[in-house]
Amino acid sequence: MTFNKIFIIGLPRTATTSVCLAMLGLGFKTAHNAYTANAFNDAQVIADTPVFCDYQNLDKHFPNSKFIYLTRNKDNWIPSIRQLLQRMIVNLQRTDGGFNPYLKRCYNDVFSPLTANNITQDDFLFQCYQNHQQGIFDYFKNRSDDLLTIDVSDDMSYSQLLAFLKISPENGRDTGFEKINIGGKVRAWQDINNVLKIESTNKGRIDKILY
Numbered sequence: 001m002t003f004n005k006i007f008i009i010g011l012p013r014t015a016t017t018s019v020c021l022a023m024l025g026l027g028f029k030t031a032h033n034a035y036t037a038n039a040f041n042d043a044q045v046i047a048d049t050p051v052f053c054d055y056q057n058l059d060k061h062f063p064n065s066k067f068i069y070l071t072r073n074k075d076n077w078i079p080s081i082r083q084l085l086q087r088m089i090v091n092l093q094r095t096d097g098g099f100n101p102y103l104k105r106c107y108n109d110v111f112s113p114l115t116a117n118n119i120t121q122d123d124f125l126f127q128c129y130q131n132h133q134q135g136i137f138d139y140f141k142n143r144s145d146d147l148l149t150i151d152v153s154d155d156m157s158y159s160q161l162l163a164f165l166k167i168s169p170e171n172g173r174d175t176g177f178e179k180i181n182i183g184g185k186v187r188a189w190q191d192i193n194n195v196l197k198i199e200s201t202n203k204g205r206i207d208k209i210l211y
Contacts, residue, residue: 015072
């Protein structure tokens, strides 16, 4: 393997955590979210914010990297992302605190305009999904060696991941991706203990410059 980094650029609720867990199992130092320069330097695999929003800049800053775009059936993704956004919207829109600025920027950019009414609308949410997807497909046009697109519910997705990373099947899991964060849960990553897991912050602190 001669690539630089692996960026998982699927939107939230497309199984980013399951893929990160698989990456730990394959021996990669992995960060689910990265908000410090050390996280970007130390991790070999990075998912979620800010990478699903900043993949073009990351491609330029970390040349020779690989990108994994995760898709999900809209009938499953829409209610899941709506539930997540409804939990988050107050802290995403606060000007006196709430979530960190990287997380706020990414969600507000992708789900724009982010309003309580808009996130109740299936058409709005799916349009955001399609806009993000089209941006990725346009950017990586004619670069099939750099981008893998998978839906982890597909039985072949795990073997496709191994092939993309040029990892022999015997070095992977027999059962493919493990399903976690089921039923609206989003905090499973915090409970994972693994020496290869890279923390997204420095004891809760973030950096002004990430990479």
